[in-house]
Amino acid sequence: MSSNSNNNNKENTMTTDHHSCSMCGKDSKTRCSQCQSKWYCGRECQKTDWKEHKKICFPVNSTCTRCLLPTSANQGICCVPHPEYLMEDMGSSFGPDGQTLSFSCKACGEHFSKVNKDRHQTNFSFQPAHAEWCFQGRHTVKPLKEGDERRICNDVATINRNDGDTTQQFQQRLTTEMDPSTVRILVIQNGDGFYDDTVEPVLDLHMPLLEELQLINVCFSKIVLNDAKTPRLSTIEMQNLPDECDMELKCSNLRDFNCRHHHGDCEWVQDMLDTTHQLVSFRTYKLGLDEVKFGPHLAMLKHIYIHRSDCLCDVVLGAPHLQYLRLQGCYSLESLKIKPKGGSRFTVETVNSNMSQQVIKTLKNSPRVMWDGDEVDEHAGVGGSPMEAMFRMMH
Ligand SMILES: [Zn+2]
Ligand SMILES: [Zn+2]
Ligand SMILES: [Zn+2]
Ligand SMILES: [Zn+2]
Known part of the structure; x- marks a missing residue:
């Protein structure tokens, strides 16, 4: 702030109404010109009050x-x-x-x-x-x-499902409690913190400025997120997506994917990976993947955390600049392919995962892989990341 500690630059406004000085109670004809809410008998009283008054003195209608x-x-x-x-x-x-x-x-x-x-x-x-x-x-x-x-x-909105909402009422609130044309960050969640399947809304809105979306514990029957509807979407976090949700997530600018608890058909996950070129981080917990392919177009992809994909048997890694791969509690790993040969080296952790001889051989022999061969101690390397801490709590 510049020179406002001096009240001399606040010209007093003259008025004919009757007021008393807020300092001494005498008749006063002048008031603070900035906020126009404090009256003074004269300059002395105004000067004395300024030290306190300046903390709450703002321009009118600011x-x-x-x-x-x-x-x-x-x-x-x-x-x-x-x-x-x-x-x-x-x-x-x-x-x-x-x-x-x-x-x-x-x-x-x-x-x-x-x-x-x-x-x-x-x-x-x-x-x-x-x-x-x-x-x-x-x-x-x-x-x-x-x-x-x-x-x-103004461009951040949170919509809570309340007790007693019908699907129709909740659906309506998606467009009355926020403005889809301006929303930048959107959270849609169940108000009591638990999963609820009594409302089954559809999320299919044109949200041209949307960058971050969190869908937490709400039973969506259908979700449409693509470059026509949400061209700027870069961060998505989902928790408890119903198995039968009709899901489309094809956003070229997606950077951060975080999904917990979805056991239905996961073809949409592969569509998501094939569409984005910007993905930096892929984190999942209890996602019903059978196979997953990280193509060579994923040049930004640095981190992959897959935790408790119990049926995941086939992984193809083509991301050329990967830094870290964590496969935790993946009990059915049969096949792992790593290419291109000349890509970055990356650390692999395989905590409590069940791997075929082929997977072990690939991990041991790939020039890109840094893997100590043994199952890492359950708590090793876990403490630092809040996400990992959360995974442990949910486990
Ligand atoms: Zn006074
Ligand atoms: Zn004032
Ligand atoms: Zn305020
Ligand atoms: Zn806070």
């Missing part, structure tokens, strides 16, 4: 850059909830205190729980109580620092 409310709202107090799309699910449990959902917030770093004492209501209280807000402070009109995500964004 908007808070953090919460997007008028700066006059809530007596200047600014409260921002944890952004749903940055909440990492750290598991849930039932106990004598009711239902507990644990989270970690990537915007503020806080770990906290939401506790619901009555199973039949979704009436959550925060623990610890001070963790309710991602940001709690004063409104501001300054631009926020890049990377400060404790803020409300």
